[in-house]
Amino acid sequence: MQIILKYIKRYKLLLFLNVISVFGFVLTELGIPTIIANMIDVGILNNDKIYILNEGFKMALISIIGVSGTILLGYCCSKISTNITHDIRKDMYKKIQNFSHEEYNHFKTSSLITRINNDAFQVQLFVNVLLRIALMTPAMFISSLILTYKSSVPLFFVILSTIPFIIIGVIIVAKITGPISEKQQSGLDDMNRISKESLTGVRVIRAFNKQENEKDKFVEINEKFTDNSKKLFKIMQFTQPIFFMLLNFAVCRIFYFGALLISKDMLEVGKMVSFLDYLFHAMMSMMFFCTIFMMYPRAKVSADRIQAIFKSELSLRNDPKSDIVDCDLNTITFKNVTYEKNNKKILNNINFTAKTGQTIAIVGSTGAGKSTLSKLIPRLFDCSSGEILYNGINIKDFDIEKWRRKIGFIPQKAFLFKGTIRSNVCFGKEDASDEEIYKALSLSQSTEFVLSKENGIDSIIEENATNLSGGQKQRISIARAIIRKPDIYIFDDAFSALDFKTDAALRSSLKPITKNSIMFIVAQRISTIMDADKILVLNHGNLEHIGTHDYLLENCELYRNIAESQVKEEAISYEEN
Structure with a gap:
């Protein structure tokens, strides 16, 4: 999870505000039960209205602090998590732009798309929960345990006996969900690959009437992904009621032993009420902590996949x-x-x-x-x-x-970006004038079909240039190279x-x-x-050979065979001896 720590450090001010808001929230959640206990055991028991009003004023003040802390906490968590995801995607995209064909072949395009989109999103969800709970949970849990211990030592040990079962359950869940999360993300890679192939190759699929084959391939991958997702969600949903059962079991024991203590005048009613509140906060803190551990395996898988991009060594080194x-x-x-x-x-x-x-x-x-x-x-x-x-x-x-x-490079497969003819030609030279654009189009033999379009050079080129023929795409690509005068x-x-x-x-x-x-x-x-x-x-x-056309016709059998297979013997001005 080094990748998360690396990016969180960039937002120190927001982290500081996040810490302040957490302590404000904890102060409210734990301060109010104490005030209620005092109101019951002192104010109500002695019928002291002034004391009750003073405690009520304290409660209102603490509530305002708590609400402010909650709002600030939500803002900081959302701001940090979204900014981290933005930075990860930006840096990852920048790194990918420096990849050579070897890196693309290693990671695969579908996997890179998943890592930029879904893996970064999984990290965002985890960071959001982490910032809300990671500091608040220990503070709340430790404070609650201290206050429960002060309220009643016997009842404190009732709570303490429940905690090991929850911790063991969390460890087991984390061990089980880790491999399933990895399979789930790999399945998402395959889904992206199948979808991309089906969409880009739709004409070929229809021409060979292979729609059902492609559908079956997608269904198979989709079912594997769904099965892994179901397993993951079932484990998550199964653990939650078990933890709540343990919480309720602890509450039942508290009521039983608490009633015995009150009947023997060993515990006041107000302290019993506050104790239950502290118990609730302690157990809920443990539940929240369990939530982090249950989310951790999937977030770790995503973080590791992102980290693999950043750690990959570039085969193309720029060392001028x-x-x-x-x-x-x-x-x-x-x-x-x-x-x-x-x-x-x-x-x-x-x-x-x-x-x-x-x-x-x-x-x-x-x-x-x-x-x-x-x-x-x-x-x-x-x-x-x-x-x-x-x-x-x-x-x-x-x-x-x-x-x-x-260099002006015109690739074997002409690729045009969604936009206009102008934007695609100017890809070779951003500040090109209209005169330069028209000259490049003229040299590439593109003027006729470009001017035949309603908006000329400002005509729209659709995604994958589906509204242009293969020859038109090649000529626009050539114009793009010509305009930069390489x-x-x-x-x-x-x-x-x-x-x-x-x-x-x-x-x-x-x-x-x-x-x-x-x-x-x-x-x-x-x-x-x-x-x-x-x-x-x-x-x-x-x-095999190097030379001019005439030289190779006489001295290179391979070249001669290629030439003879394409052009009539008279057109290549060659006579057999």
Whole structure:
């Protein structure tokens, strides 16, 4: 629970007010029974009206203090617990933003969503109860026991004999509920995963008529989650009446022994009344304390899951040692670059150099490592061994944010955010003017379909860009990269959804703006990369050949096979000997 203590320390003033309010509340709850006892044993017994009025005035004053303390206690608890949850979510989201693909694969998206939302909420509930009870319960319990001891020693031991049974019950409940809470939170992860897959893949599900299969998968996970929840709630609800039974049993014994003591003139009626009040507060304090222990296992599971996020070491370390220095002729060099995942080599010993003004194409069969290679440049993850050098300096030595500002990355799967066309294009440059936006749209061949919309660049893009076609999404993504005027362009199969005419027009429009940049193109179409200065041919993670289109047709069988499978022999200007 270190995570809770860490964040509570931030609100020292509110904690101080919380302590004051607790003592005000305890003063009221324990002070009034004492006053009532005095009113009965002194005022009423002696028919002293002035004494009764004075005690009544004290009672009213203490009640005002108690009400004020209760209000202040509620305010402080709510304020601290909600602020802690806000801070946890903010810091967790900030940490997640620095995750690489390796961390995302380790924690899984569905689990991260659960940790940010539900786990943080469980911590909030626990902190709220903790702040209300953690200080009040010991103060109330100890004070009540002292006052009961002063009131009647024999009756005090009646209470004392009940406490061990409650403590043992609490320990047993905590041991049982811990593993169930962990299963419950894991089940919530699975529910989030199934729901996300069903919603995002709804078209595929309907196309293959698999609605019932998805329904059965969800029902199975939901039933497991429900069973664990039922077990947890049954245990909680089962323990509560048992504790109340023990409380009532103690009260019955108090009445019995108290009546005997009063009949023998060993106990006054007023003290008996106040004793019952003290007993009630002592036992209720113990009940509240039990509530904390019953909530603790689930809160601990959630806190540990949150702590795991904060303790996770980032595979991408931002440790800037050098400033980025640009030259007239910038170079990117892959030097013996190897990338491993799960002890399997995805890329093996890659070596090549790219210079300003050059277009570097990357081709190969599915799973050859093309996209992986392109993602190493903006440091979406780091190579396992070897170096990627920019002007002779390892890119790991640059500040990662400054390095990424030099790059325009268009991913394989075009992703647009819910908002407008303007907001999505300006994602690449926040302060872009309308003129810059229209120019970027024109270069990406997007002007026609954007202007055909009623609100132009202010037209709404729905969630997951469902109101745009695949080609339109790709062109908006390309415009987003163009508008920032980067020194390095990376097109990770970014032309796959475009028709041949649009593809050719787009590549033609890109030439003037990329002549002072380095451009990497991952592509499946040979027609897209025929004009590239260098073409890297990957085969199962190995760089099989590197050269121009014509050179590879003659010297690389894999490239030739890819080309021949796509284009007629006449179009690739190749003659067999």
